[in-house]
Amino acid sequence: MTTPAAYGSWPTPLTSELVVAAAVRLGEVRVDSDGTVLWAEGRPSEGGRTQIVRRRADGTLTDLLPEGFDARTAVHEYGGAAWWVDGGTVWFANWSDQRLYRVDPDSATPTVVSPEPATPRGDRWADGVVAPDGSLVLVREQHPPGGGPAQVRNEVVRLHPDGEVDVLVTGPDFVTSPRLDATGGRLAWVSWDHPSMPWDDTVLTVRDLGSGADTVVAGGPGESVSEPRWQDDGSLMFVSDRTGWWSLYRWTPDDGVRPVLVEEAEIGVPGWTLGTSRHVTLPDGRVVAASRRAGYDRLLVRAPDGAVEVLDLPLSAAGSLQVAGPDAVVLVAGGPTHEASIWRVTIGEPEPEVLRPARDLGVDEGYLSAPEPIEFPSTDGDGAPRTAHALFYPPASVTHRGRDGELPPLLVVIHGGPTAAASPVLSVGVQYWTSRGFAVVDVDYGGSTGYGRAYRDLLKGAWGIVDGADCIAAARWLGEQGRVDARRLAIRGGSAGGYTTLAALARDDTPFAAGADHFGVADLEALAADTHKFESRYLDGLVGRYPEDRDVYVERSPIHHVERFGKPLIVLQGSEDAIVPPNQSQLIVDALRSRHVPVAYLLFEGEQHGFRRGENIRRALDAELSFYGQVLGFDLPAEEGIEPVEIER
Known part of the structure; x- marks a missing residue:
């Protein structure tokens, strides 16, 4: 028997304490030459630092990094590929000083291996491979003393054991994925130049290190290439969207580029971080790849004769694939009813082996809301009709239900990027809301990944228009259904999603009763003038060239339309955010204060872009819930003891 109660007020075991309790962010996986599996764990309980964990064949787990070390690189600010392993030795970039360290098999003390930079954290390292001679080939990002984004250099270098550095590739604005073939004689890498982003136009090049001759393998205007991997036969596998979908291809000097796995689904992902791995090749030539269709990942196996099998696995999102034997791969994967875990999948066996299980939430599954993929009508930047996509989560509770005649409030969630995608993996952060009586819709607005390049390109020149239109269309369609x-629609988003939140609220016809802006952009001009190199020209494609198109920047910036704001807003910001600086949040808060629009503002000291510390994650969630309770008119469960957030009026 369930008890009727106001939506939003239901008591739940999925509290903010549970959100962070024993929570980890499982990152990249590596398999050493002896089959040992290692992975990264981001731990909110340890200040958000990233630990590297080694799992021996007998199941023994060992944390490799002592206190004070954090395997996280600041290359591109978003990082990725901060560590790698070979022969038992682990190399990693340390967050605090950004220097490169080595942990040997018989030592628990990291040893610094990169030279002292000219300025603190001035040399940043990532995406490394070990050459046959013991040197490292990797990406180095240099920040000269006193230099701005235009002076930052991104290069492929060779770091010798004695600390000497040879520059191998220089000139392009960005370089990633340096990969040596088995002999160490050929180097492949991906590059691109401003104003492109890695999901727009990239180039894959191969260099013969003996002769110095370069060969452009793929890429150029209108083609995004990523994830090059040398094969045992000397060919090069890579991902390209030349057909409109990120598919898999093989290159040889004699035959050129040939398709390997091409379908209307996405193997590739947008290159916000380095080191993505969505395809691997087993020793017998079978290719295993993660492929996304209609918002869900599948694991495919392509035989050498071209036959393709879809593995029957309980996953909906997968990444960081690595070969783990003749018939096996390891990967990070999750599903609608379980958080991400480290899996070993052996082809031909019915069940995967879980090497690092998700935490046991200890919660009745009746509290968990499963995502429902939905399609709904919307419009493009010119007003033409089209279809948009989202994941819808209805309220779910074992003990409570809505009161007769009432419908649940809706929380519209906007992912970041904006080229990212909604993830259909169990998120306690989503269940925090649905188990209280909220409905949630996670919108894959035009510009999102997973629906082909044409859908991704809908946002070109239309940021703040197409994304906002889709979020509003999703909310209205669910209301009409x-x-x-x-009458009780709220919208929330972080980073780029925070901008969309603000843009949607700064409309005369906004349907939203409230919003939550997590470190979002309020002033596009300020962002164009004050951001890091990786995104310093991103707005050229999303908005227009600056300052030539300044009028568009002004028109699209929520800060210039504060007269349209009339709905309550909560703003949450990290004090050390280098991607969306705190002044962006301060601008919008000051503007709303001046107009006496209800606003709540929380600034979290020491946080960067995205909250990593457990105590801050908890406070941000509970403060947002308190905010909605005050605005939408429901009480909070007394037993949780949630501290009310102050709303300035």
Whole structure:
């Protein structure tokens, strides 16, 4: 028997304490030459640092980094590929000083291996491979003393054991994925130049290190290439969207580029971080790849004769694939009813082996809301009709239900990027809301990944228009379907999603009753003038060239339309955010204060872009819930003891 109660007020075991309790962010996986599996764990309980964990064949787990070390690189600010392993030795970039360290098999003390930079954290390292001679080939990002984004250099270098550095590739604005073939005689890498982003136009090049001759393998205007991997036969496998979908191809000097696995689904992902791995090749030539269709990943196996098998696995999102034997791969994967885990999948066996299980939430599954993929009508930047996509989560509770005649409030969630995608993996952060009586819709607005390049390109020149239109369309459509209360719609997003939140609220016709801006962009001009190198020209494609198109920047910036704001807003910001600086949040808060629009503002000291510390994650969630309770009119469960957030009026 369930008890009727106001939506939003239901008591739940999925509290903010549970969100962070024993929580980890499982990152990249590596397999050493002896089959040992290692992976990264981001731990909110340890200040958000990233630990590297080694799992021996007998199941023994060992944390490799002592206190004070954090395997995280600041290359591109978003990082990725901060560590790698070979022969039992682990190399990693340390967050605090960004220098490169080595941990040997018989030592628990990291040893610094990169030279002292000219300025603190001035040399940043990532995406390394070990050459046959013991040197490292990797990406180095240099920040000269006193230099701005235009002076930052991204290069492929060779770091020798004595600390000497040879520059191998220089000139392009960005370089990633340096990969040596088995002999160490050929180097492949991906590059691109401003104003492109890695999901726009990249180039894959191969160099014969003996002769110095370069060969452009793929890429150029209108083609995004990524994830080059040398094969045992000397060919090069890579991902390209030349057909409109990120598919898999093989290159040889004699035959050129040939398709390997091409379908209307996405193997590639946008290159926000380095070191993505969505395809591997087993020793017998079978290719295993993660492929996304309609918002869900599948694991495919392509035989050498071209036959393709879809593995029957309980996953909906997968990444960081690595070969782990003649018939096996390891990967990070999760599903609608379980958080991400480290899996070993052996082809031909019915069940995967879980090497690092997700935490046991200890929660009745009746509290968990499963995502439902939905399609709904929307419009493009010119007003033409089209279809948009989202994942919808209805309220779920074992003990409570809504009162007769009432419908649940809706929380519209906007992912970041904006080229990212909604993830259909169990998120306690989503269940925090649905188990209290909220409905949630996670919108894959135009510009999102997973629906082909044409869908991704809908946002070109239309940021703040197409994304906002899709979020509003999703909310209105769900209201028209009678699934949510159209009078109690709220919108929330972080980073790029924070901008969309603000842009949607700064409309005369906004349907939203409230919003939550997590470190979002309020002033596009300020962002164009004050951001890091990786994104310093991103707005050229999303908005227009600056300052030539300044009028568009002004028109699209929520800060210039504060007169349209009339709905309550909560703003949450990290004090050390280098991607969306705190002044962006301060601008919008000051503007709303001046107009007496209800606003709550929380600034978290020491946080960067995205909250990593457990105590801050908890406070941000509970403060947002308190904010909605005050605005939408429901009480908070007394037993949780949530501290009310102050709303300035």
